[in-house]
Amino acid sequence: SFHRRFNMAAAVILGASHHSQAKIISRSHNATHNHNQTKDGETEVHHRPKRGWIWNQFFVLEEHIGPDAQYVGKLHSNSDKGDGSVRYILSGEGAGSIFIINEVTGDIHATKSLDREKKSHYVLHAQAIDLNTNKPLEPESEFIIKVQDINDNAPKFPDGPFVTTVPEMAEVGTSVFQVTATDADDPTYGNSARVVYSVLHGQPYFSVDPKTGIIRTALTDMDREAREHYSVVIQAKDMAGQVGGLSGSTTVNITLTDVNDNPPKFPQKNYQVFVPESAQVGKPVGKIKANDDDIGINAEIKYSILNPEGAGMFSISTDKDTREGVIMLRKPLNYEKKKQYSLHISAENTHLDPRFSYLGSFKDDATLKITVGDVDEPPVFSMDYYIMEVYENAKVGTEVGAVTARDPDSKNSPVRYFIERREDKEVYFDIESISGVIRTTQLLDREDTPWHNITVMATEEDNPSLQSHVPVTVQVLDVNDNPPMINTEDEIIICESTRAGQVIQTITAVDKDDFANGKGFSFSFPGGVPANPNFTIKDNEDSTASIIARRRRFHRLTQELYELPVVVWDDGEPVLSSTSTLTLRVCSCQRGTRVKICQGEAFLSSAVLSTGALIAILLCVLILLAIVILFITLRRSKKEPLIISEEDIRENVVTYDDEGGGEEDTEAFDIIALRNPAAAEELKFRRDVRPECIRPWSSRRLARGRLSPSSLDIDEEMEVGEFIKQRVAEADQDTSVPPYDSLQTYAYEGQGSPAGSISSLGSAGAHSNLDYNSLDDWGPKFEKIAELYGEETLSDCSAAVTLQL
Numbered sequence: 001s002f003h004r005r006f007n008m009a010a011a012v013i014l015g016a017s018h019h020s021q022a023k024i025i026s027r028s029h030n031a032t033h034n035h036n037q038t039k040d041g042e043t044e045v046h047h048r049p050k051r052g053w054i055w056n057q058f059f060v061l062e063e064h065i066g067p068d069a070q071y072v073g074k075l076h077s078n079s080d081k082g083d084g085s086v087r088y089i090l091s092g093e094g095a096g097s098i099f100i101i102n103e104v105t106g107d108i109h110a111t112k113s114l115d116r117e118k119k120s121h122y123v124l125h126a127q128a129i130d131l132n133t134n135k136p137l138e139p140e141s142e143f144i145i146k147v148q149d150i151n152d153n154a155p156k157f158p159d160g161p162f163v164t165t166v167p168e169m170a171e172v173g174t175s176v177f178q179v180t181a182t183d184a185d186d187p188t189y190g191n192s193a194r195v196v197y198s199v200l201h202g203q204p205y206f207s208v209d210p211k212t213g214i215i216r217t218a219l220t221d222m223d224r225e226a227r228e229h230y231s232v233v234i235q236a237k238d239m240a241g242q243v244g245g246l247s248g249s250t251t252v253n254i255t256l257t258d259v260n261d262n263p264p265k266f267p268q269k270n271y272q273v274f275v276p277e278s279a280q281v282g283k284p285v286g287k288i289k290a291n292d293d294d295i296g297i298n299a300e301i302k303y304s305i306l307n308p309e310g311a312g313m314f315s316i317s318t319d320k321d322t323r324e325g326v327i328m329l330r331k332p333l334n335y336e337k338k339k340q341y342s343l344h345i346s347a348e349n350t351h352l353d354p355r356f357s358y359l360g361s362f363k364d365d366a367t368l369k370i371t372v373g374d375v376d377e378p379p380v381f382s383m384d385y386y387i388m389e390v391y392e393n394a395k396v397g398t399e400v401g402a403v404t405a406r407d408p409d410s411k412n413s414p415v416r417y418f419i420e421r422r423e424d425k426e427v428y429f430d431i432e433s434i435s436g437v438i439r440t441t442q443l444l445d446r447e448d449t450p451w452h453n454i455t456v457m458a459t460e461e462d463n464p465s466l467q468s469h470v471p472v473t474v475q476v477l478d479v480n481d482n483p484p485m486i487n488t489e490d491e492i493i494i495c496e497s498t499r500a501g502q503v504i505q506t507i508t509a510v511d512k513d514d515f516a517n518g519k520g521f522s523f524s525f526p527g528g529v530p531a532n533p534n535f536t537i538k539d540n541e542d543s544t545a546s547i548i549a550r551r552r553r554f555h556r557l558t559q560e561l562y563e564l565p566v567v568v569w570d571d572g573e574p575v576l577s578s579t580s581t582l583t584l585r586v587c588s589c590q591r592g593t594r595v596k597i598c599q600g601e602a603f604l605s606s607a608v609l610s611t612g613a614l615i616a617i618l619l620c621v622l623i624l625l626a627i628v629i630l631f632i633t634l635r636r637s638k639k640e641p642l643i644i645s646e647e648d649i650r651e652n653v654v655t656y657d658d659e660g661g662g663e664e665d666t667e668a669f670d671i672i673a674l675r676n677p678a679a680a681e682e683l684k685f686r687r688d689v690r691p692e693c694i695r696p697w698s699s700r701r702l703a704r705g706r707l708s709p710s711s712l713d714i715d716e717e718m719e720v721g722e723f724i725k726q727r728v729a730e731a732d733q734d735t736s737v738p739p740y741d742s743l744q745t746y747a748y749e750g751q752g753s754p755a756g757s758i759s760s761l762g763s764a765g766a767h768s769n770l771d772y773n774s775l776d777d778w779g780p781k782f783e784k785i786a787e788l789y790g791e792e793t794l795s796d797c798s799a800a801v802t803l804q805l
Contacts, residue, residue, distance in 0.1 A: 058108065058145045062116040063152050072099065072145060075106035077128040079137045087131050092124030092142075099124065099145065108145075116147040117184045149186035151246060155195045155236035157181050160250030168224035168256040169356075170217050176206065177252055179213040181236030196241040200249060202232030210241075215252060224256040225293045260298035260353040263362035264290040271366060276373040277333040285314070286327040290347035290364055299323065300350045306365075310343035314370070327368070335374040336410055343368040378466035379405040379415045379458040386456075386472040388438065392446040392479055400429065400474055402437045405458035414461040419454055420469070428452055429474065438472065446476040447512045478514035480572030484521050485510055486580035492547065494562070495589035500552045504535070504584070508544045509568045519543075520571040526579055527567075535564055535584070547582070556586040 058073040080086040090101040090108065099122070101108050122145045128137040157179060164177040185192035196210045207218040215232065232252045239245030266288075273286035292299040303318055303325035305311040313333075316325045325345065348363030381403060388401035407413040417436045419429060429452070431438045436456075444452075452474040459467045492505045509521045523537055523545035534554075538546045547564065562584040569577030778786070 058143065059148045060110050060114060060145055061148045062114045062150055064110065064113050069100070069109035069111045072108040072110050075101065075108065075126050075128075077106075077138060079128065079130075080106075085131050086137065087129040089127045089129060090124060091127075093122040095124055098122070101126075114147045116149045116186065117153060119147065120186075121146045149189045149192055151185055151190070151192040151239060151244075153184035153192075153238075154246035155181035155183045155238055155248040157234075157236065157248060157250035160252075162250065162252045163255075164252060165255045165257045166217060167259055168222055169259060169261055170222065172217055172220055174217045176215045176217060176254060179208070179215065179234050179236075179250060179252065181213070181248060181250075183238050185238065191239045191242070191245075193238060194240045195236045195238050198235050198237070198241075200233040200235045202230060202252075202254075205230055206232050206254065208234055215254075222256060223261075224258050225262065228256050230254040230256075258295045258298050259356070260294055260349060260351060260362070261356045261359065262293040262298075263360065263364065264292040264299075264301050264347045264349060265364050266290045266347065266366040269366050271368045272371065273327075273368065274371050274373055275329070275333065276375045277335040278375040278377060279329050279333060281329050281332055283329060284326050285329050286368070286370070287319075287324045288316075288327065288345060288366065288368055289322070289324040290366075292323070292349070294349075297351045298349070298353075301325075301347045302350050304346050304348075306344040306346055307342070310341055313341055314343060316345065327370075333372050334408065335372050336408060339372050341370040341372070343370065374409070376463060376466065377408050378468040379460060380408050381405045381456075381458065381468065381470040383470070385470060388472065388474045389477055390440065390444065390474060391477045392444045393481060394440060394444065396440055396442055398440045400438045400440060401472075402435065403431075403456050403458075403470060403472065404436055405468065405470075407460055411462075413463070415458050416461055416464075418457045418459070420457055429454055431456060438474075444476045446478045446514070447482065450476050452476070478516065480513050480570065480574060480576060482512040483576035483578040484568045484570045485578055486566060486568055486582070488580050488582055492582055492584045493589070494549070494554050494584050494586045496554050496556060496586060497589065498549045498552070498554060500549055502549050504547045504549055506540070506544050506546050507566070507582070511570055513570075513572065516572075521568050522571075523566055523568050525567065526565050529565070532564065534562060537566060547584075554586045556588060560586050562586070 060070060060072050064070045075088050075090075077086060077088075084104055087103050088101055088106040089103070090096070090099060095101075098112050098114070099108055099110055123142060124145060125140050125142050127140045129135070130137050160179070162177060162179065166174060166176045179197065181195050181197070183193040183195055187193035197208045197213045198210065199206065199208050203218070205217070205219045205222065206215055208215050213234070213236075215234070230253070232254055233249055234252060235247050235249040237245045237247035271288055275285045279285050288303070290301055290303075292301060301318060301323055303316045305314060305316055313329070313331050315328050315330050317328070318324070319326055325347065327343070344365065345368055346363055346365045348361075352362055382405065383403075386401065386403055390398060390400045403417065405415050405417070407415060416433045417431050418433065419431050419438075421427065427441055428444060429438050430441050436458075438454075438456075454472045454474065455469055456472050457467055457469050459465075486507055486509050494504055498504065507523070509523075511521070521543040523539045525532065525537060532550070534550055536548050536550050538548055540546060545566070545568075564582045564584060565579055566582055567577055567579045569575055
């Protein structure tokens with residue numbers, strides 16, 4: 001047909017003439033018509049033809065293998081008169097190499113075999129040249145040479161071979177896979193690229209759709225357990241499968257996937273296993289396995305023990321790797337009690353497929369008989385552990401308790417007992433090897449070790465290598481063998497302003513014994529001792545006691561420390577007691593605070609300085625000492641005489657200004673010296689040293705240093721003048737006085753004045769009914785008044801009064 005079309009085109013070209021240009025297919029311009037009007041008024045038509053190409057679209061067959069060049073077509077211009085004056089020129093794709101042209105005739109030939117699959121068409125340009133003028137007769141024109149397809153390419157499967165899966169037991173027609181072949185021939189021309197599919201190998205199991213290439217199952221009940229893998233060969237043929245068409249093939253490897261279509265099965269119905277009675281609890285004692293032809297999760301099996309007797313003694317679990325049923329012991333075996341066990345075991349799949357429920361139950365049963373083997377066992381104690389009790393201080397050899405063990409075997413071998421010894425522990429107990437009685441080997445002290453842990457070992461007399469052990473705990477019971485004690489390490493602080501009846505401290509006691517033998521304590525002063533004038537003790541009846549002041553006001557300068565013996569006893573059996581001496585310290589406490597802290601001690605305790613601060617203070621002290629020494633040295637070097645010159649002679653008076661302490665000075669002046677010279681004579685002391693004797697006075701004191709005249713036994717007729725003279729003579733003859741002049745002044749107001757005395761010295765005789773105890777609550781500003789008008793027992797020193805001037 002191609003040649004016919006080509007010949008028709010050639011006939012058109014060859015049959016064309018100059019008079020039929022308008023009917024020829026050409027790529028040039030159409031003829032134009034000029035209309036001229038004659039003189040006679042007639043219209044004359046002149047036909048002037050326009051030159052153009054006379055041709056058509058060309059085709060060339062691919063894969064030409066002839067000896068001669070393949071004729072493609074002919075180019076011809078209507079300007080060509082056939083006289084050889086026209087030259088045809090070809091340019092463009094393949095011109096001169098693939099396509100050549102006869103420059104005189106315009107015939108085009110293909111010199112090479114062409115492949116449409118590589119290049120389907122070529123674009124070329126043609127031009128006609130006038131040889132006489134060497135000018136183009138026509139403008140350059142473009143034309144196309146198409147490569148005509150032939151069936152020279154077979155279908156191919158570019159991605160093959162293929163691998164796919166399909167579940168076993170799938171229904172007929174189940175889609176498995178789709179294959180697609182490609183053909184390089186022209187799909188728009190003929191049947192060269194029209195492919196159909198067929199199965200070359202794999203029937204009758206699978207089929208393929210001829211047009212779509214979809215592979216489907218063609219056989220029912222394909223069992224994976226019977227055959228798992230299939231190789232299916234698919235052929236693709238062009239030319240719509242007609243004879244002479246080209247074909248290609250590929251392989252599809254199909255694997256049947258597993259489904260749960262097979263129940264588990266025991267190879268046999270009865271099994272036996274031997275287990276010694278010494279088997280450990282929780283350890284495997286046997287295995288059993290049911291077979292399942294399926295794989296993966298479809299072959300997972302769960303094992304169970306059905307009968308209660310077997311489930312109480314044994315348990316079964318599944319080994320995930322081997323899918324075996326592992327039987328483990330839940331309780332100890334005893335050959336003497338039971339020699340055989342029968343286990344009914346079932347195996348069933350855990351993942352069931354309801355599509356195959358019609359196949360029946362996916363489980364199976366079997367019987368396992370376990371025979372218990374006799375083993376020579378060690379002795380067995382009657383208890384897992386023992387707790388015994390014994391009183392402390394019990395005599396050596398006291399029985400604490402007994403342990404018992406027996407041979408569990410049928411021969412019932414005698415048992416011997418021992419206590420495990422440790423080198424780092426002291427031995428307190430021993431055991432009788434035959435009876436198992438435990439006794440003490442030394443005295444026990446609960447306060448030292450309240451519990452003892454020992455381990456008793458039992459062995460068979462016939463086979464000592466068989467041993468068993470049991471822990472024994474011995475509790476040491478308490479007896480009342482420790483008296484209660486009061487803590488005497490801490491001092492008790494007494495404030496100087498303490499009132500009579502005020503609680504100074506609450507004390508308690510500790511007892512090393514158990515609370516049952518010392519849960520209550522009683523307190524008192526030791527018997528046979530005179531009553532303490534300063535303190536008393538009150539038993540609070542709650543195992544505590546309160547120390548109470550019996551008098552008002554304590555003075556640290558008078559007596560700083562007091563020792564108070566206290567007896568405490570418990571209510572145990574027997575009653576035990578102890579005497580402790582408490583130390584009480586008098587301190588000048590801060591008023592308004594509940595915490596009793598000595599002011600001096602508090603100051604020292606708060607003055608915690610760092611090392612750097614101490615070094616700085618030490619340097620300052622050294623600098624001050626150096627300055628003082630330098631100053632003294634300069635003063636001595638510049639000391640002037642009392643008499644500056646002989647002309648300047650004057651009286652030198654050395655004045656000593658030593659002021660007395662006033663009413664608050666209780667040591668410099670004593671009115672007793674004026675009222676009772678005889679008593680003053682007895683109380684004569686050195687005035688340059690502190691008296692060592694302390695004379696108690698029982699009279700009431702209203703003002704410190706002032707005694708009431710009514711309280712003294714004074715000789716009213718004593719001549720005061722004589723007394724003063726006597727004192728002056730003593731002062732002149734006394735060699736113990738300081739080496740400077742002193743003026744001793746004595747004043748006596750006298751008696752009998754009708755106006756009375758305005759001095760406060762006699763105010764002690766007037767007794768007041770006022771209560772001055774409330775002055776303690778007025779605050780720090782009234783502290784001095786509270787001391788002056790307070791009531792307390794006084795111990796004071798009396799000395800002569802020396803006013804130094």
